[in-house]
Amino acid sequence: GENVEQHPSTLSVQEGDSAVIKCTYSDSASNYFPWYKQELGKRPQLIIDIRSNVGEKKDQRIAVTLNKTAKHFSLHITETQPEDSAVYFCAASITGNTPLVFGKGTRLSVIA
Amino acid sequence: NAGVTQTPKFQVLKTGQSMTLQCAQDMNHNSMYWYRQDPGMGLRLIYYSASEGTTDKGEVPNGYNVSRLNKREFSLRLESAAPSQTSVYFCASKNGGGETQYFGPGTRLLVL
Numbered sequence: 001g002e003n004v005e006q007h008p009s010t011l012s013v014q015e016g017d018s019a020v021i022k023c024t025y026s027d028s029a030s031n032y033f034p035w036y037k038q039e040l041g042k043r044p045q046l047i048i049d050i051r052s053n054v055g056e057k058k059d060q061r062i063a064v065t066l067n068k069t070a071k072h073f074s075l076h077i078t079e080t081q082p083e084d085s086a087v088y089f090c091a092a093s094i095t096g097n098t099p100l101v102f103g104k105g106t107r108l109s110v111i112a
Numbered sequence: 113n114a115g116v117t118q119t120p121k122f123q124v125l126k127t128g129q130s131m132t133l134q135c136a137q138d139m140n141h142n143s144m145y146w147y148r149q150d151p152g153m154g155l156r157l158i159y160y161s162a163s164e165g166t167t168d169k170g171e172v173p174n175g176y177n178v179s180r181l182n183k184r185e186f187s188l189r190l191e192s193a194a195p196s197q198t199s200v201y202f203c204a205s206k207n208g209g210g211e212t213q214y215f216g217p218g219t220r221l222l223v224l
Contacts, residue, residue, distance in 0.1 A: 009152070034213070043202065043215040044155070089154060099145055099170065100213055104154035 002027040004092050006103025013080050014111055021106045023090035024072040030092040033066060033073045034100065038087045047088075048075070051095075080110045113138050116216035118203050124222045125193045133188040133219050135203030143206050144186035145213070146170075146178060148199040155202065161186055193223045 003026040013019045025033075031052035036044035050057045050064045050073065057064050061080075066073040077084055087107050091100040119134045137144065146158040157170030161180040175197060177189045186205075190197060200220050206213040 006154075043217050045215070046212050049212070095208075099143075099157050099160050101157075102147075102155040104152065 002030055002092055002094075002101040004090060004101050004103045006090050006106060008106060009104065010107045010109075012109045012111060015080060015082060017080055019075075019077045019080055019084070019108055019110075021075045021088055021090070021108070022072060023074070023092075023103050024070075025092040025101075026071070027092070027094070028068075028071065029094050032093050032095050033064070034091050035064060035075050036089045036091065036102075038089065038105075040086075044089060077108075080108075082110050082112050084108060085110045115139065116203055116205055116214050118201075118216040118219050120219060121217065122220045122222075124224065125190075126224055127194060129193050130189070130191050131193065132190075133201055133203075133221075134185070135187065135216055136185045137203075137205040137214070137216075138184065139205060139207070139214065140183070141205035141207045141214075142183070143208065144180065145204040146176075146186070146188045147202045147204065148172065148197075149202060149218075150199050158188065158201075193221075195223050197221065198223045 006023045034049035037047045038044040061078045063076040087105045089105045090103045093100045116137045142163045145160040147155040156172050159178040161167045164183045179187045200218050202218050203216040204213050
């Protein structure tokens with residue numbers, strides 16, 4: 001089955017700097033890659049996703065890139081703000097009803 | 113729309129007791145999922161239901177049972193709780209592959 005690895009497990013950046021979180025997946029059939037943000041004590045919420053027919057997607061300060069050949073995808077947050085502090089999860093699945101497989105998460109701390 | 117709802121929000125059990133965690137969604141989604149979240153372990157799939165009338169095991173099904181009562185409701189039962197089942201449990205739903213998966217607010221379970 002699918003295995004998703006996520007790095008780093010913790011990341012501290014200064015406010016205004018960029019943050020990058022990387023994930024690799026094992027199943028070449030996976031074609032849907034969402035990223036979730038989980039604030040302390042809250043539920044995970046989708047912030048951006050990408051499908052395998054697209055190499056990059058941007059939404060304001062957030063971008064995701066996908067390299068199908070290398071089977072890895074990354075989350076990029078620019079101009080980080082204190083409210084970006086949270087745990088971020090990557091996930092992968094094959095479209096259809098197969099479940100998402102999540103990475104173990106990255107705790108991002110943005111220091112003011 | 114309430115989205116995905118879960119009850120209870122918090123529960124304390126003694127070892128060996130049983131309980132059922134309830135989940136409901138009002139988005140007419142076909143697929144529903146139960147995850148557990150433990151520190152450093154990410155979101156691990158317990159059971160899922162790809163459509164009404166079907167259920168399948170996930171990564172960590174031992175000690176749990178599920179019932180897809182109807183399209184809206186998907187319950188998780190612990191028959192004989194163990195301290196290793198202390199965790200935060202999230203229910204989620206989506207409407208097929210490549211679609212946004214929505215999470216409930218979570219149930220925090222403590223087994224003494």
